[in-house]
Amino acid sequence: MDKELPRRLRVAAEAHRPDRARILARVERGMAEGGPAARVVRPPRTATPWLRVAGATAAVCGVLAAGAFAVASAGGGGPRGDRVAAPPSSSGTTSSSGTTSATGTTDTTGAPAAPGGALRTEDGPLWTDGAVDPHSNAYWAQSNVTLRTTEPLSSLAVELRIARTGGVTSTGSWRSLPERDFTVSVSEDGGFLVYRWALKPGRTVPAGTHTFAGQYNHAEGERDASGDYLTAHAVRASGQRASVGDRFGPAR
Known part of the structure; x- marks a missing residue:
C-alpha cells in the first residue's frame, strides 16, 4: 500500500469546499419531483x-x-291539522248567531231546533212515530222510525236526527223496505248525526207499516233522547204531498 495515500486523502479533504448552490438546487429539484423532501410529516403519536x-x-x-x-x-314548525271536515249540509246552513235546522229554523242558544218547534205525527194517509228501541243498552242504542201509509207513495224522504251528545257515533242503519229502492246516507250536520233514506226515482212505497232504524254508540249510561227527532216527506199517488214528524223520548 502506498504510504503517501492517507496523507493525500487528508490533504484533499481539507482542501474540499462544497458547492452550496448546487446542493440547494438538487434539494429543490427533489421537492418539486415529489422526492423524500416533499413527504408530509405526520404528527407525533x-x-x-x-x-x-x-x-x-x-x-x-x-x-x-x-x-x-x-x-x-x-x-x-307547528302541529299538523289532520282534521276531517264534516260533509256540507244539503238543507241548512250555520251562522255565528245560531244553528239552522233542516227547514231553516234557527235557535240562537246554539242548540239545533226542530222545524217549527212542534211536529205533526199525522198528515192525510201518512202517520209516524219515533222511539228508542227497548233493546238499547248503556253503550249502544237504536232509534226506530215507524211510518204508516194507507196509500202508495211515489216519493218518500225520511230523515232521522240524533243529537250528538257524548260519544255518539254511527254503527249502521236498516229499513224494512227493499234496500235497492233507497239511497241511504249518514252525515254530521249542525250538531246532529243524520240518517237519510230517499226513495229512488221510479220506485214506489206500498201501503202498510214500514220501519227505518239508525244505530249508534254513545257514552256510558242512560242517554237522553229528548233532542232527537224525525221528519218524513212524501208524495201520494194522486200527486198530493204529505209531511210528518215526531220527537223521541225514553226507550219504550
Missing part, C-alpha cells in the same frame, strides 16, 4: 387522541344538526 376527540365532536354536531332539520321538516 401523542397528538392522535386529540384528533379523535375533535373528529367525534364534529360527528355529534353533524348528527344533531341533521336531527333538528328532520324535525323541522316533519313538523312544519
Whole structure:
C-alpha cells in the first residue's frame, strides 16, 4: 500500500469546499419531483387522541344538526291539522248567531231546533212515530222510525236526527223496505248525526207499516233522547204531498 495515500486523502479533504448552490438546487429539484423532501410529516403519536376527540365532536354536531332539520321538516314548525271536515249540509246552513235546522229554523242558544218547534205525527194517509228501541243498552242504542201509509207513495224522504251528545257515533242503519229502492246516507250536520233514506226515482212505497232504524254508540249510561227527532216527506199517488214528524223520548 502506498504510504503517501492517507496523507493525500487528508490533504484533499481539507482542501474540499462544497458547492452550496448546487446542493440547494438538487434539494429543490427533489421537492418539486415529489422526492423524500416533499413527504408530509405526520404528527407525533401523542397528538392522535386529540384528533379523535375533535373528529367525534364534529360527528355529534353533524348528527344533531341533521336531527333538528328532520324535525323541522316533519313538523312544519307547528302541529299538523289532520282534521276531517264534516260533509256540507244539503238543507241548512250555520251562522255565528245560531244553528239552522233542516227547514231553516234557527235557535240562537246554539242548540239545533226542530222545524217549527212542534211536529205533526199525522198528515192525510201518512202517520209516524219515533222511539228508542227497548233493546238499547248503556253503550249502544237504536232509534226506530215507524211510518204508516194507507196509500202508495211515489216519493218518500225520511230523515232521522240524533243529537250528538257524548260519544255518539254511527254503527249502521236498516229499513224494512227493499234496500235497492233507497239511497241511504249518514252525515254530521249542525250538531246532529243524520240518517237519510230517499226513495229512488221510479220506485214506489206500498201501503202498510214500514220501519227505518239508525244505530249508534254513545257514552256510558242512560242517554237522553229528548233532542232527537224525525221528519218524513212524501208524495201520494194522486200527486198530493204529505209531511210528518215526531220527537223521541225514553226507550219504550
